[in-house]
Structure formats: structure tokens, C-alpha cells
Amino acid sequence: MYLDKANPKKFSRSNVIKKLTDFAASTGIVRIGRRLWSESLTVLNYHRIDDPHRKDFDSFQPNVSAHPVEFDRQMEYLSRWFNVVSLRDVVDWLNGKKTLPPYAALITFDDGYLDNYKNAYPILKKYKFPAVIYLTTGHIDTNAAFYWDLAAYCFLNTKADHVSFPDGRELSWKNPAERSQIAKNWIYAMKVLPESEKREWVSRLPEQLKVSIPHDFFRNLMVNWDQVREMYNNGIEFGGHTVNHPILTRVPLEQARTEIKESKAKIEKELGQPIFSFAYPNGMQADLNADIQNIVAGVGYKVAFTLQNGPTTLKEVKLNPYTIRRVFISHAHTLSQYATITSMVNRLRP
Known part of the structure; x- marks a missing residue:
């Protein structure tokens, strides 16, 4: 059942949700934003659902969007204030086959981490919420590493006290806090490099930091195809x-075309069904020019999502379904902040 009035759905609320909605009401966020909500698509962007502070967490902490407990609370909040729709609903709406409800929200995850299956999927089932997971196919059932996770593992497990940067700097640390900050700086330095240069630097990092990575460590971070099929069903x-x-x-450009086309073909082969949407890696404005958007459309995708922050009005989605914005979620967000960023603040953009 969809919300069609200004009053949210009633249900037995936890104390946490009561405090959250009290906050939203007292600050006017929900009340003021309701009219803006009704004619926009709020697409939530998650990556990992895990506890980044557990002792054995040795991959990239900033990639964690929410602790499982917080994710459950966030889904409860969505159930109260939004109508969660499926990707198929969005595509059918674009094709004129149906209407979208007011206050429509779409839940998305990027990359395809195993914790999407272990931690997020049971919670999504609890609320009967659909979602979309965007898969980086070369990392499924392989030991291929995302550069940020490989680097994080190396920095967390090294006994070295310094590292070289592409700009010629060599930075050293004296304690774990300094090492952690330098690790983040090194990882973000990789992001701005040309792809071939980035891969070269990342491939040399384990040797530079004198770290041996366990066999299948990165394979075990990601979902496998059997889990993908289970969730799809x-x-x-x-x-x-x-x-x-x-x-x-x-x-x-031809390499970009291959990346886009082959990942689509692989997912469709594993599922035995067509897929309709794409998420741009990194997803900022400079990462998806007209040529890239044309390739995405040309291989048969109907919609594509950026990481430019905020919701997209339904009018904007109709005008260009290949640049739909998303609301980026971080494990650093409190529930009050989550309410704010999904409600009002990100709608006050130019």
C-alpha cells in the first residue's frame, strides 16, 4: 500500500524511531519538505552494511554505509515516510505503463559486497523492500581486489612506517592514527590517477609495505553468483x-564501452534475464560525459545512476534518465542526520 496523504503510515514504533520522527517534526524538516518529496525520486546509495569498528575488519572503513542495526532503523524510517519502489516500477513509469507513488524512494547498493547478502538482504526482507545491487562483475567469484580494499588491508597489516606517493612524497607515521590518515590520503591519491598508473601503484603496494595477503581474501569479501540468483528470485x-x-x-572510449557492455552481458547470462540499469563508478559529473551516457543507452540500459548528491525530480528523470542523482549514505550519519539528508537538506540544491 502506498502513502497518498501527508500523514505517514502508522505502526508500532521503537523509541528510536519516535525520537527520530520527533526530531524531524520539531525542526520542520518533514513538514516543510513534504510537498517537495511528492514529485521527486529519492534514490539512496549504500555500499557496505557492516560494523567498521569490529576488530577483524581489515578493508576500507569509509566504504561502510551503515552498521546492520542502523540500517534496520533506517529502513524503519523509510517505511514510515516514503514509498519504497522497485527498479521495475521506475522503468515501467518511464515507459508510461504505470504511475509512481508520491514520496517514491529506491534503495541501491554499489559494488556487490558479501555483507549486502548477509546483513542487508535479511533486513530488506523484513520490511518487504525491493532494492537494486550494482555488480562489478570482475570481482565476483574471483580474487580481484578493489584498490581501496587492497590498500586498506596493506596499511592495517604492515609493520612498515612509511609509504611513497605518486607525487614523489614519502610520508611516515609514528602511531596507528597517523597511519590511518596517511592510508586514506594514499587511497584518495589513487583515485585521481589515470587508470593504468593507478593499477601499477596498487600492484606494488603489498611489496612496498611488506604485506602478504591471504589467498582468497578478496573473493570472500564479495557475493557469489549463487547468492545473486537467490536474491534475484x-x-x-x-x-x-x-x-x-x-x-x-x-x-x-572503447575500453569504457567494453566495461559497460561486458558487465551487462555477464549479469544477464548468470540471471537468465535482462537487466535495465547502470551505476557509474565514482559517479561524479566529470565521470559520465555525453559519450559515456550514449554508450550506456546504446547497450540497452534504460536508466543510470550517478553519485551526485540529492534526489531527482520526476521531471528531471523524464528529461534524462541517465543522470539520476542519489543520496550518499555513510556509517557516520546519525539517525537524525539520515532523516535530514533524505528529507529536506539535499533538496535545497541549485
Whole structure:
């Protein structure tokens, strides 16, 4: 059942949700924003659902969007204030086959981490919510590593006290806090490099930091195809996120075409069904020029999602379904902040 009035659905609320909605009401966020909500598509962007502070967490902490407990609370909030729709609903609306409800929200995950299956999927089932997971196909059932996870593992497990940067600097640390900050700086320095240079630097990092990575460590971070099929058969949709996660405007155009086309073909082969949507790696404005958007449309995708922050009005979605914005979720967000960023603040953009 969809919300069609200004009053949210009633249900037995936890104390946390009561405090959250009290906050939203007292600050006027929900009340003021309701009219803006009704004619926009709020697409939530998650990556990992895990506890980034557990002792054995040795991959990239900033990639965690929410602790499982917080994710459950966020889904409860969505059930109260939004109508969660499926990707198929959005595509059918674009094709004129149906209407979208007011206050429409779409839940998305990028990359295809195993915790999407272990932690997020049971909670989505609890609320009967559909979602879309964007798969980087070269990292499924392989030991291929995302550069940020490989780097994080190396920095967390090294006994070295310094590292070289592409700009010629050599930075050293004296304690774990300094090492952690330098690790983040190193990882973000990789992001701005041309793809080939980035891969070269990342491939040398384990030797530079004198770290041995366990066999199949990275394979065990990601979902496998059996888990993908299980989720697909139970209401979770999937989309393309390239084969190797390059920033598409930083590789030759034909390489970008191959990344986009082959990831789509692989997912469709594994599912035995067509897929309709794509998420751009990194997803900022500079990462998805007109050539890239044309390739995405040309291989048969109907919609594509950026990481430019905020919701997209339904009018904007109709005008260009290949640049739909998303609301980026971080594990650093409190429930009050989550209410704010999904409600009002991100709607006050130019």
C-alpha cells in the first residue's frame, strides 16, 4: 500500500524511531519538505552494511554505509515516510505503463559486497523492500581486489612506517592514527590517477609495505553468483557497475564501452534475464560525459545512476534518465542526520 496523504503510515514504533520522527517534526524538516518529496525520486546509495569498528575488519572503513542495526532503523524510517519502489516500477513509469507513488524512494547498493547478502538482504526482507545491487562483475567469484580494499588491508597489516606517493612524497607515521590518515590520503591519491598508473601503484603496494595477503581474501569479501540468483528470485534486482570499476572518462572510449557492455552481458547470462540499469563508478559529473551516457543507452540500459548528491525530480528523470542523482549514505550519519539528508537538506540544491 502506498502513502497518498501527508500523514505517514502508522505502526508500532521503537523509541528510536519516535525520537527520530520527533526530531524531524520539531525542526520542520518533514513538514516543510513534504510537498517537495511528492514529485521527486529519492534514490539512496549504500555500499557496505557492516560494523567498521569490529576488530577483524581489515578493508576500507569509509566504504561502510551503515552498521546492520542502523540500517534496520533506517529502513524503519523509510517505511514510515516514503514509498519504497522497485527498479521495475521506475522503468515501467518511464515507459508510461504505470504511475509512481508520491514520496517514491529506491534503495541501491554499489559494488556487490558479501555483507549486502548477509546483513542487508535479511533486513530488506523484513520490511518487504525491493532494492537494486550494482555488480562489478570482475570481482565476483574471483580474487580481484578493489584498490581501496587492497590498500586498506596493506596499511592495517604492515609493520612498515612509511609509504611513497605518486607525487614523489614519502610520508611516515609514528602511531596507528597517523597511519590511518596517511592510508586514506594514499587511497584518495589513487583515485585521481589515470587508470593504468593507478593499477601499477596498487600492484606494488603489498611489496612496498611488506604485506602478504591471504589467498582468497578478496573473493570472500564479495557475493557469489549463487547468492545473486537467490536474491534475484526474492525481489532484489541487479544492475551493471562495469567489469573492473574504472572511472570511465579516464580510460579510452572503447575500453569504457567494453566495461559497460561486458558487465551487462555477464549479469544477464548468470540471471537468465535482462537487466535495465547502470551505476557509474565514482559517479561524479566529470565521470559520465555525453559519450559515456550514449554508450550506456546504446547497450540497452534504460536508466543510470550517478553519485551526485540529492534526489531527482520526476521531471528531471523524464528529461534524462541517465543522470539520476542519489543520496550518499555513510556509517557516520546519525539517525537524525539520515532523516535530514533524505528529507529536506539535499533538496535545497541549485
